[in-house]
Structure formats: C-alpha cells, structure tokens
Amino acid sequence: AQSVSQHNHHVILSEAASLELGCNYSYGGTVNLFWYVQYPGQHLQLLLKYFSGDPLVKGIKGFEAEFIKSKFSFNLRKPSVQWSDTAEYFCAVIPSGTYKYIFGTGTRLKVLA
Amino acid sequence: NAGVTQTPKFRVLKTGQSMTLLCAQDMNHEYMYWYRQDPGMGLRLIHYSVGEGTTAKGEVPDGYNVSRLKKQNFLLGLESAAPSQTSVYFCASKTGSYEQYFGPGTRLTVT
Numbered sequence: 214a215q216s217v218s219q220h221n222h223h224v225i226l227s228e229a230a231s232l233e234l235g236c237n238y239s240y241g242g243t244v245n246l247f248w249y250v251q252y253p254g255q256h257l258q259l260l261l262k263y264f265s266g267d268p269l270v271k272g273i274k275g276f277e278a279e280f281i282k283s284k285f286s287f288n289l290r291k292p293s294v295q296w297s298d299t300a301e302y303f304c305a306v307i308p309s310g311t312y313k314y315i316f317g318t319g320t321r322l323k324v325l326a
Numbered sequence: 327n328a329g330v331t332q333t334p335k336f337r338v339l340k341t342g343q344s345m346t347l348l349c350a351q352d353m354n355h356e357y358m359y360w361y362r363q364d365p366g367m368g369l370r371l372i373h374y375s376v377g378e379g380t381t382a383k384g385e386v387p388d389g390y391n392v393s394r395l396k397k398q399n400f401l402l403g404l405e406s407a408a409p410s411q412t413s414v415y416f417c418a419s420k421t422g423s424y425e426q427y428f429g430p431g432t433r434l435t436v437t
Contacts, residue, residue, distance in 0.1 A: 222366070245424050256416060256428040257369075264424070303368060307424055312357055312376055313384065314426065318368035 215240045217306050219317035226294050227325050234289040234320050236304030243309040246287040248278055251301045251319075260302070263287065274298070296326045328352055330429035332417050338435045339407040347402040347432050349417030355427075357420045358400040359384075360392060362413040363431075369416065375400055407436045 218237045226232060238244065248260040261272025268280040278289045287304060304317040333348045349358065356377050361369040361384075371384030375394040389411060391403045400419075404411060412435050418426040 219368075247425070249428075256430045257418075257426075258428070259425055262425060312374060312382075313371060314359070316361075316369040318366060 215306070215308065215315050217304055217315050217317040219302075219304055219320050221320045222318070223321050223323075225323045225325065228296055229293050230324075232289070232291040232294045232298075232322070234302055234304075234322070236287045236289065236317060238285050238287070238304075238306045238315070240285075240306065240308050245307050245309060246278075246280060247305040247307075247314075248272065248276070248287075248289050249303045249305060251303065253300070257303065260289070294322075294324050296324050298322060299324045330417055330419055330427050332415075332429040332432050334432060335430065336433050338437065339404075340437055341408060343407050344403070344405050345407065345434075346404075347415055347417075347434075349400045349402070349419075349429055350398055351400075351417075351419040351427070352398060353419060353421070353427065354397070355419035355421050356397075358394065359418045359420075359426065360390070360400065360402045361416045361418065362386065362411075363416060364413050372402065372415075407434075409436045412436045 220235045246263040249257040251257045263270045263280045271277045302320045305314050307314045330351045359374040360372040370386045373392040375381045378397040381392045393401045415432045417429040420426045
C-alpha cells in the first residue's frame with residue numbers, strides 16, 4: 214500500500230538552529246509532493262509543493278524542500294528557525310492521475326525562544 | 327471570498343446519536359474531501375468527491391456517509407456515533423492544481 218513516512222515525530226530546537234524534517238514515500242510512479250503546516254489551533258496551510266522541474270523548491274517563510282527521486286524523499290529544511298515556527302508539519306503525496314492524497318503522521322516542532 | 331467553511335466548530339454527542347457536519351466552499355472547486363485527524367496518526371481520508379453528485383470511499387469510511395448534492399457543499403454524516411469517532415474533522419477542496427485548501431475543522435467528542 215502507498216504510504217508516507219515522517220520519522221521525526223517530535224523535534225525541539227532553539228531559535229536560530231537549522232531544521233530538517235524527513236519525509237519518505239512508497240510509490241514507484243510519478244507523484245506530486247507537498248508540505249503543510251498546522252499552527253496551534255489552526256487549520257492546515259500549504260508551505261510548498263513540488264510538481265516537476267527543479268527538485269529544490271522554495272516555499273513561504275523561508276522554508277525549502279528537496280525532492281530526491283532515487284531516495285523517494287522530500288525533506289523540509291529551514292536554515293534558521295524562529296519561535297513562530299512552532300507547529301505541526303505534514304508531508305503529503307498524491308500519485309499523478311489520482312485524486313487521493315496520502316498524508317504522513319506529522320512532525321510536531323517546538324522552537325524554544 | 328470565505329474559502330472553506332465548516333459547521334459546527336464544536337459538538338458533543340452521546341453514543342448512538344446522529345449528526346451531520348457541513349462543509350461549504352465558494353471557490354468553485356470540483357474536488358472535496360473529508361479527513362479525520364487523530365494524535366499520532368496524521369490525517370486520514372474518510373470520503374471524497376470528484377464532482378457534484380459523486381462520492382467515493384477513502385481510507386477510513388466505516389461509520390460515515392457523505393453527500394454532494396450541490397457543488398459547493400459536502401456533507402459528512404454519522405448515523406450512530408461511537409466514542410471511536412471522537413476526533414477533529416477537516417474538510418478540504420481543490421482545483422486541478424492539486425493544492426488543497428482546508429477548512430478550520432470541527433472538534434467532535436462522543437461520550
């Protein structure tokens with residue numbers, strides 16, 4: 214079955230530290246990839262997305278992600294986190310030509326001021 | 327332009343009661359989705375719809391029914407609520423660009 218794995222369930226960082234959240238998926242065909250963020254008490258918002266082209270994509274608030282097809286990975290990065298980045302982050306995949314998204318279980322990030 | 331709205335925001339049910347959650351979008355999106363979010367399990371797809379009058383099962387459809395009588399509305403029904411259905415329910419819609427827009431969520435507690 215198709216799945217998305219986010220290996221880090223909880224991450225605690227100090228402000229200005231660098232962030233990398235892992236995301237791996239299991240699907241052999243073409244996929245579209247997303248990272249969503251959920252701030253406390255809010256709904257999910259799109260951080261960034263990859264459909265095709267340059268495998269390094271930049272999103273809002275200084276986030277970026279790199280698609281490595283050979284590793285089935287789409288890791289999220291930010292060079293220097295801020296307290297306001299405290300949130301839960303979800304990786305999602307949609308195989309091309311389908312309508313159903315597959316979400317990872319999420320990574321809860323806490324940034325200490 | 328309100329985006330995706332959900333009604334109600336909170337609800338407490340007793341086991342065996344029924345209720346309907348309403349999702350409405352004003353973006354003329356074709357596709358609509360219902361998810362449940364539980365701690366440590368991420369978002370799981372309950373049902374989805376690819377257009378008015380059509381619905382399909384997702385990953386966890388048991389105990390839920392849906393209807394899409396109008397393009398802008400997607401209703402999620404619980405016929406006989408169970409404690410296992412205590413969760414936060416999110417509705418989402420999208421265009422062909424694959425980006426989903428989410429509603430604010432409904433927090434449901436079944437006692």
